[in-house]
Amino acid sequence: MNFKETITGKFNIAVRRKLLQLLDAAAYGLKIEDYRKAIAELWCFSQQVAEWVEDSDPDHWANALFPRERYGELHSNCAKSFNSWILEACNLPIVQMVDHIKVQIMEMMYKRRNEAS
Numbered sequence: 631m632n633f634k635e636t637i638t639g640k641f642n643i644a645v646r647r648k649l650l651q652l653l654d655a656a657a658y659g660l661k662i663e664d665y666r667k668a669i670a671e672l673w674c675f676s677q678q679v680a681e682w683v684e685d686s687d688p689d690h691w692a693n694a695l696f697p698r699e700r701y702g703e704l705h706s707n708c709a710k711s712f713n714s715w716i717l718e719a720c721n722l723p724i725v726q727m728v729d730h731i732k733v734q735i736m737e738m739m740y741k742r743r744n745e746a747s
Contacts, residue, residue: 633650633653633682633683633686634650636679636682637649637650637676637679640676641675641676645675648675649672649675649676649679652668652669652671652672652675653668653672653683655667655668656668656669656672656683656688656692657691657692657693658693659692659693659694660693660694661694662694662695664694665688665692665694665695669683669684715734716730716731716734718730719731719734
């Protein structure tokens with residue numbers, strides 16, 4: 631059962647909207663304090679809903695509780711990100727440049743496979 635199904639029919643529309651806002655705050659907050667504040671407010675509205683949220687493994691869906699780095703490097707532009715990643719290869723002749731980038735990709739895949747294991 632999902633969160634919307636849990637609160638449907640039990641609360642009026644205004645309370646449901648507030649509960650959904652608090653769930654969003656708990657899920658997308660970047661700091662543990664943001665998560666705790668949203669959960670504390672949930673307890674004020676409904677103990678049953680707050681317990682359901684806390685029992686739903688928030689370390690799998692709440693940014694603040696996620697055990698590892700949730701996102702990699704963020705850039706506003708994919709081309710800018712790629713260009714900064716291949717910066718060392720840019721001044722090489724084309725054959726060496728392609729080979730250098732290939733090695734970078736292979737190293738990245740190897741590292742990610744090991745981290746996933």
